[in-house]
Amino acid sequence: MAGVPQVNFALDTYECIVIYPGAAGRVLPAETVQRLQAEHAEHMQALQRSGIILVAGSVDGPAREPEPPIGFGLARTGSVDDVRSVLEADPAVQAGLYRVDVLTFLCPAGSLEFPLVKTES
Numbered sequence: 210m211a212g213v214p215q216v217n218f219a220l221d222t223y224e225c226i227v228i229y230p231g232a233a234g235r236v237l238p239a240e241t242v243q244r245l246q247a248e249h250a251e252h253m254q255a256l257q258r259s260g261i262i263l264v265a266g267s268v269d270g271p272a273r274e275p276e277p278p279i280g281f282g283l284a285r286t287g288s289v290d291d292v293r294s295v296l297e298a299d300p301a302v303q304a305g306l307y308r309v310d311v312l313t314f315l316c317p318a319g320s321l322e323f324p325l326v327k328t329e330s
Contacts, residue, residue: 219318221285224292224311226265228280233305242306249301253282261286261295263323279307283321289313 213220234242256262265282272278284292293311301307 213315220315221318221321222287223263223314223316223321224284224286224289225314226262226280226282226284226292226296227278227310227312228282229276229278229308229310231302231305231308234307237304237306241304245301245304245306249299249307252299252301256284256295257325260326261292263326283314284311 237245253262253265257265261284263283263285265280267280268278286292289311293309296302296309296311299307299309302309
């Protein structure tokens with residue numbers, strides 16, 4: 210993998226999900242936007258319940274233009290392409306309300322915990 214830092218400690222690898230406003234959001238009727246936002250929330254919750262997504266939520270505040278992100282999440286499946294595929298199945302992404310990007314995120318091993326993620330015992 211290009212860009213992996215050369216460090217003297219172990220790294221954990223995650224898939225970093227970034228959600229941006231989509232072009233269609235500017236022209237969709239308010240009722241459609243509201244419905245798609247609800248469907249998006251349901252889709253993301255289902256992915257979290259299934260263990261695909263570890264954490265996800267909205268971001269707010271000043272950011273660089275032209276299109277600051279509006280959502281962020283982390284997954285740990287081992288495949289950026291797999292995560293991108295399930296996110297592209299999101300009804301709000303398919304309708305163009307949102308667009309997604311998935312990148313690899315590296316951090317010191319053991320530095321993140323996800324208490325809401327159910328683990329098998």
